[in-house]
Amino acid sequence: MKLAENPFFVLAIAPDASRIEIEREAQKLLGMLELGFEAALTYATPLGPRPRTAEAVRAAVAVLRDPYQRLLAELWARHAPSSLEAVPVAVVAPTTGLCRKLGWRP
Numbered sequence: 107m108k109l110a111e112n113p114f115f116v117l118a119i120a121p122d123a124s125r126i127e128i129e130r131e132a133q134k135l136l137g138m139l140e141l142g143f144e145a146a147l148t149y150a151t152p153l154g155p156r157p158r159t160a161e162a163v164r165a166a167v168a169v170l171r172d173p174y175q176r177l178l179a180e181l182w183a184r185h186a187p188s189s190l191e192a193v194p195v196a197v198v199a200p201t202t203g204l205c206r207k208l209g210w211r212p
Contacts (some may be wrong), residue, residue, distance in 0.1 A: 108152065109149045109152060109153060109182060109186060110153045110156050110187070111156075112151070112179055112182050112183050113160070113165075113167070113169045113179050114166075114170075114177075114179055114180070114183040115150065115151045115156075115166070115183065116149055116158060116162050116163060116165075116166040117131050117132060117135065117149075117163065117166050117170075118131070118135075118149055119131050120149070121179075121180040121181075121183045121184050125170075125171075128167060128170050129167065132163050132164070132166070132167045133160070135163050135211055136160055136163055139159070139160050139163070139183050140160070143154035144199065146158060150188075152186045152187050200210075
């Protein structure tokens, strides 16, 4: 499963949503897409906004109906960063003072 196509992101719902909440949100989004509402045309992912289609909404609901696939989607959705910009980048500290503190000669 691709992170950008996670059903919880497509439907814009929390990973602990009930089956009824999932079905309601899907029906709401399908109606909004049918009417061309701007708010329904994209959804947020850690990789940036993605286009939402009626097919993507139907596929998301189908995935969440399968208990095993729902579990995988929940794990990915719960542990995904809010955005890639939020992922910390390793910073390499200058080693000149560190070498001296460890007893090494430069």
